[in-house]
Amino acid sequence: MKQRVDVAVIGAGTAGLSACKEIQKTTNNFVLINHGSYGTTCVLSGCMPTKILGYTANLYHQRQSMAQFGICGTEALTINIKLVLQHVRAMREYFLSNIMDSVEKLRPHLLQGFAHFISPNIVRINNRIIEADKIIIATGSTPIIPQEWHEFNDLILTSNSIFEQEDLPHTIAVIGLSILGVEMAQTLSRIGLNVTAIGADDHIGTLTDPEVNAYAISSFHEEIPLWLGHKATITREGQRLRVTAGDKTVLVDKIFAALGRKPNITHMGLEALGIIKPDGTIDYNPQTMRIKNFPLYIAGDVKHSVLYEADDEGKIAGYNATRAHEMSFKRRIKLRITHTSPEIAVIGKSWAELIPSFIVTGETTFDNQGTARIIAQNKGIIRIYGDKKTGLLLGAELFAPYGDHLAHLLAWVIEMKLTAYDVLKLPFYHPTAEEALRTALHNMASKIVTVKKTSVKAREEEIA
Numbered sequence: 181m182k183q184r185v186d187v188a189v190i191g192a193g194t195a196g197l198s199a200c201k202e203i204q205k206t207t208n209n210f211v212l213i214n215h216g217s218y219g220t221t222c223v224l225s226g227c228m229p230t231k232i233l234g235y236t237a238n239l240y241h242q243r244q245s246m247a248q249f250g251i252c253g254t255e256a257l258t259i260n261i262k263l264v265l266q267h268v269r270a271m272r273e274y275f276l277s278n279i280m281d282s283v284e285k286l287r288p289h290l291l292q293g294f295a296h297f298i299s300p301n302i303v304r305i306n307n308r309i310i311e312a313d314k315i316i317i318a319t320g321s322t323p324i325i326p327q328e329w330h331e332f333n334d335l336i337l338t339s340n341s342i343f344e345q346e347d348l349p350h351t352i353a354v355i356g357l358s359i360l361g362v363e364m365a366q367t368l369s370r371i372g373l374n375v376t377a378i379g380a381d382d383h384i385g386t387l388t389d390p391e392v393n394a395y396a397i398s399s400f401h402e403e404i405p406l407w408l409g410h411k412a413t414i415t416r417e418g419q420r421l422r423v424t425a426g427d428k429t430v431l432v433d434k435i436f437a438a439l440g441r442k443p444n445i446t447h448m449g450l451e452a453l454g455i456i457k458p459d460g461t462i463d464y465n466p467q468t469m470r471i472k473n474f475p476l477y478i479a480g481d482v483k484h485s486v487l488y489e490a491d492d493e494g495k496i497a498g499y500n501a502t503r504a505h506e507m508s509f510k511r512r513i514k515l516r517i518t519h520t521s522p523e524i525a526v527i528g529k530s531w532a533e534l535i536p537s538f539i540v541t542g543e544t545t546f547d548n549q550g551t552a553r554i555i556a557q558n559k560g561i562i563r564i565y566g567d568k569k570t571g572l573l574l575g576a577e578l579f580a581p582y583g584d585h586l587a588h589l590l591a592w593v594i595e596m597k598l599t600a601y602d603v604l605k606l607p608f609y610h611p612t613a614e615e616a617l618r619t620a621l622h623n624m625a626s627k628i629v630t631v632k633k634t635s636v637k638a639r640e641e642e643i644a
């Protein structure tokens with residue numbers, strides 16, 4: 181069977197659904213092709229289940245600091261992992277029903293099956309041929325398990341499988357300490373598993389600032405054994421796995437692999453069409469999402485993204501796929517949050533992306549910060565980067581209580597192109613974690629001699 185459409189969207193995840201919303205503003209002649217379950221990675225195995233489990237873990241962990249507040253008897257608290265996992269799945273059902281409402285509205289456009297390219301304008305799904313003026317590839321990504329570990333698959337968990345478990349093992353090695361690995365290492369440890377966290381690099385989360393990274397590592401190390409700087413190798417010992425990295429070794433029941441994700445672009449016929457370059461990447465314009473030299477667009481995690489980017493990219497691709505003239509869209513600044521406690525975040529330009537001699541840093545720690553002390557979470561550091569001459573805010577890295585909220589405030593003021601002085605004119609309520617931002621910004625301002633005087637004058641005028 182053959183069908184001709186204006187646009188075919190491949191992948192009913194966040195990016196694909198957002199593309200469809202945009203496409204519907206212009207045409208009804210489109211299809212949404214999806215292979216596997218509906219519901220999106222975010223809800224089924226990504227953002228939502230990790231955060232539900234993380235919240236439960238932090239709630240249970242708080243019992244350890246409650247005695248100092250005069251709350252007694254917490255030593256009697258226990259956790260039932262089977263019930264915890266049931267709770268995660270029940271909550272997931274709730275979020276799933278919202279997504280399925282959106283999917284249901286697209287029912288006349290849905291095609292279930294794996295899309296395979298025959299030409300840049302034609303895809304085959306089972307025995308159906310779809311010819312489309314434009315095609316949007318929004319196929320997401322899959323957890324990486326190295327080939328040499330496949331023989332241990334029965335003892336390896338990933339984000340695709342962990343939330344489907346009835347129970348969890350006593351000992352586990354979390355391998356890979358980027359965003360997901362650090363989140364899961366702390367979460368699993370806080371729900372009572374014996375966790376060893378192993379990272380091949382010397383940094384965790386997405387941190388690049390050596391000072392923030394060192395602070396975060398020493399803090400996590402108090403809670404979880406952290407092995408950094410060596411690749412892990414695995415061997416089987418009976419029903420368990422021996423994990424070795426550098427001169428350290430541990431016997432575990434299972435492994436949680438957080439080794440990154442590979443784009444879902446294999447077996448789709450994209451190589452034969454020359455869409456995938458020899459280095460395995462796809463050349464696209466991030467302002468239009470158009471794949472160079474093809475009537476194709478790309479959106480979402482298939483090219484590595486977080487949720488707000490997948491959503492934006494779906495919209496951009498959907499808009500451009502239905503217009504005669506493409507529009508270039510300004511992209512939002514980068515925001516990466518690791519939902520640990522305290523949170524880790526990289527906002528705007530990271531330390532590694534900036535040239536130290538051109539910038540000035542403003543920093544503070546949370547060791548003596550009022551709100552951090554009140555909540556007994558007085559650990560953390562913020563480092564904000566600004567232009568050396570003007571104080572224009574460029575980026576920041578942090579490891580801080582309420583770090584997700586502080587990261588948003590920083591992202592917003594950086595996006596609005598404010599200087600440290602502009603932000604210091606804004607109100608800061610007391611006592612709040614935001615006061616730490618003010619301290620860091622004052623610290624930055626104190627290092628910028630030229631503009632400081634004008635700023636003081638401006639403030640005097642304002643107060644007058």
Ligand SMILES: Cc1cc2nc3c(=O)[nH]c(=O)nc-3n(C[C@H](O)[C@H](O)[C@H](O)COP(=O)(O)OP(=O)(O)OC[C@H]3O[C@@H](n4cnc5c(N)ncnc54)[C@H](O)[C@@H]3O)c2cc1C
Nearest residue numbers: 191193194195215221226227295319320339480481486487
């Ligand atoms: C464990 C985890 C935690 C995360 N936490 C966060 C977080 O806290 N905050 C945040 O912002 N982001 C987070 N993310 C990232 C976020 O979930 C992704 O950016 C987002 O889900 C990507 O959406 P997508 O539409 O690109 O892909 P998906 O939602 O994966 O959709 C892709 C769809 O395409 C289908 N497909 C694949 N190949 C084909 C084919 N050939 N034919 C037809 N269909 C196909 C797939 O089956 C799937 O249904 C997390 C991700 C993971 C894995």
